Amino acid sequence: MSFRIATAQLWVHDQDEALKFYTEKVGMEVRSDVTMPEMGDFRWLTVGPAGQDDVAIVLMAIPGPPVMDEETGEQVRDLVAKGFAGTIFLTTDDCHAAYEELSSRGLEFTEAPEERPYGIDSSFRDPSGNSVRLTQVRDLATL
Amino acid sequence: MAFVPPARHLLRAKDLADARYFEPLGVDDLARAAGLSRAHFSREFRRAFGESPHAYLLTRRLERAAALLRTTDRSVADVCLSVGLQSIGSFTTSFTRTFGVSPTAYRASFPPASRYALVPSCVMRVYGRPQRRTFREDSAAAAL
Numbered sequence: 001m002s003f004r005i006a007t008a009q010l011w012v013h014d015q016d017e018a019l020k021f022y023t024e025k026v027g028m029e030v031r032s033d034v035t036m037p038e039m040g041d042f043r044w045l046t047v048g049p050a051g052q053d054d055v056a057i058v059l060m061a062i063p064g065p066p067v068m069d070e071e072t073g074e075q076v077r078d079l080v081a082k083g084f085a086g087t088i089f090l091t092t093d094d095c096h097a098a099y100e101e102l103s104s105r106g107l108e109f110t111e112a113p114e115e116r117p118y119g120i121d122s123s124f125r126d127p128s129g130n131s132v133r134l135t136q137v138r139d140l141a142t143l
Numbered sequence: 144m145a146f147v148p149p150a151r152h153l154l155r156a157k158d159l160a161d162a163r164y165f166e167p168l169g170v171d172d173l174a175r176a177a178g179l180s181r182a183h184f185s186r187e188f189r190r191a192f193g194e195s196p197h198a199y200l201l202t203r204r205l206e207r208a209a210a211l212l213r214t215t216d217r218s219v220a221d222v223c224l225s226v227g228l229q230s231i232g233s234f235t236t237s238f239t240r241t242f243g244v245s246p247t248a249y250r251a252s253f254p255p256a257s258r259y260a261l262v263p264s265c266v267m268r269v270y271g272r273p274q275r276r277t278f279r280e281d282s283a284a285a286a287l
Contacts, residue, residue: 013146081150082191083157110158117214117259129154 007046009058010088011080013128015045018059021126022047025107031056049090057088080128087131095120095136102134152177153191156184160200164207165227170196204228205241212250214259219246 012018022028028047035043042063048056062068062076079085092098095113099122103109110131111123119138125131156173173196174184188196204226211222223234239245244252 013148013151077148078150081148081154083154110162112162125154125158129151 005055007056007058008088009060010126010130011062011076011085011128012059012126012130013062013077013080015043015059015061017127019045019047022057022059025105026102026132027105028057080130083125083129083131085130087133090132090134092134092136095122095134098122098134149187150191152179153184153188156188156196157192157199160196160203163227164200164203165225167227167229168200170200173200201237202241205238208234208238208246209242209249212246213253214256216256219250222246 010018019030019033023030027050029050031046031048033043033045035041043061045059046056047059062073062080064070064073068076076085099109099113102124107124109122109124111121113120113122113136117138118135120136121133122135123131123133156177159173159176160168170185171181173188174181177184177188179187185196188199192199194202208222208226208228211217211225212219215222217225219235220231223229223231228234235246238249242249
């Protein structure tokens with residue numbers, strides 16, 4: 001038996017805004033964008049990095065009743081806004097270059113690239129508050 | 144225009160504290176980042192994150208200071224200034240109250256920073272090579 005990670009999910013406050021951010025600012029590709037009227041206009045929206053076709057992130061709208069009661073929905077919205085709903089960890093082979101490129105597209109970093117024992121690390125947030133880390137992992141074998 | 148939960152603005156202030164703790168940043172700057180008056184901001188921040196913005200900023204600075212004490216050989220005064228604090232006296236007091244030991248004692252309780260420095264092997268080979276010690280050649284050279 002074996003399995004692979006195919007898709008992981010992020011809660012977002014606004015799918016259009018999130019889509020614009022992850023494609024135009026971060027530079028990811030849309031993998032899937034399908035709205036299903038028979039499921040109360042549920043929209044399956046996924047994005048992923050170019051060159052890594054088998055992994056995607058679902059940008060999931062926080063649903064209302066009957067899927068999620070109002071109070072829980074409010075709690076989830078609040079948790080995301082407070083930055084406690086999870087993190088996406090991206091790796092890159094050149095953190096400084098990625099920082100320059102993303103900044104030039106208007107992406108605001110919360111942490112500029114910094115040397116850490118494990119590599120060069122930086123971070124930003126999506127409009128909803130989800131944290132994204134962008135790390136150039138140190139290859140210990142090259143030392 | 145998408146609906147933005149109020150906490151998202153507070154998170155901007157928290158991110159600012161995390162990102163620019165090393166600058167002379169204060170609660171007023173954090174309130175400005177959140178777009179709120181100082182009094183309202185402090186109240187809302189505490190309600191969202193369970194501690195005052197002042198406490199958050201100070202503990203962020205102390206956390207970074209502790210890391211610098213563990214991973215560098217910089218002086219305590221330098222560490223204090225590197226995390227955006229101006230007074231060595233208040234830094235030492237806050238640090239001791241928070242960690243239970245003074246900055247110097249805290250540092251002494253960890254292995255020396257040099258142990259964790261990932262110095263490339265080529266540098267170690269060049270700088271670590273001992274000077275050759277001999278007897279006759281040296282005295283012969285000295286006699287010249």
